[in-house]
Amino acid sequence: MTQQRIKLYQGSASPCSYLDNRQAVNIYADPHHPHPRAVYNQLIKKGFRRSGEYVYRPGCTHCSACVPVRIRCENFTPRRTDRRNLKQNNDLRVDYQPACFTEEYFQLYRRYLAARHTDGGMDNPEPEDFERFLLNPWGETLFVEARLDGQVIAVAVTDATSDGLSAVYTFFDPDHGHRGLGRYCILQQIELCGSINIPYLYLGYWVDGCQKMQYKTDFRPQEHFDGQEWIVTPS
Incomplete structure (x- = not known):
């Protein structure tokens, strides 16, 4: 390129x-x-x-x-926690859809933000907020959706790039929080990387000292970018 x-x-x-x-x-x-x-x-x-x-x-x-963190998907082996998560969610149907606005997606997004970002400035979005944040006029973006009995309960917004997928954002039904849907969506994106033979899933930023970012260290092997190059982190 x-x-x-x-x-x-x-x-x-x-x-x-x-x-x-x-x-x-x-x-x-x-x-x-x-x-x-x-x-x-x-x-x-x-x-x-x-x-x-x-x-x-x-x-x-x-x-x-x-x-910056990325998972080396070709070398990824699910841990016991991951296998338990997949088993717990084996009643879900996973599909891949072009990224778009629908009322179904939007209402799920609203419920998620209301539960997870109360008083954070994001908890009462308009349709334009959904489109401005998650969609992209020039990119190749898809929604990895998980459905239970036909109803969408989780969506992972995923970009296709030249050497991997990029996990942009995930939102899910707060009533199903016990399912570990955030982790489940990462596992589905790793599986997708494997099925289309691309090496990396980019997870965004890991921040030491930020509790809500700690889950990212669970997926190994992974690499961290030090400003010059990607370095494999110790297992």
Whole structure:
């Protein structure tokens, strides 16, 4: 793939979503680049992520806690916890759909945010918020959906990139929280990587000290990006 010349822009500071009493700053790729998909394919290998149509990475001056993580899917072996999760959810039907807005997806998204992000500014979204955050006019995005008796109870928003899948976001029915649907969706994305013979599942950022990010360390073997290269973490 031809390397693209990419302009980067620094965003404004805002309260950190992961660590208390810290300010966060993001670096954004030029949103007006004529080949945004090629930019994404290039930058995800350098620790960038996607939110809506924007490609970004943390660029905090005095903090480097956000560590990009990817799973080496071809070497992944489910642990006992994973096997138990798959067995518990063997009554679900998994399918892959083109990313789109539907009322069914939106109502599930609203319920998830109301339960998980109360008073966080995301808990009462409009349809435009769903589309702006999860969909992407230039990318190749799919929804990995899990259904119980025909009703969708979990959706993993997944991007296809040149060397892997990128787990953008997962939302699920809070009434089925006991099923471990977040973990289940990661396992389904790993399986999809294997079925289409691509090596990596990008999980976004792991933040040491942030409890809600600790689950990412459960999936091994994995690699962390140190700013220059991807390094295999100890088992």
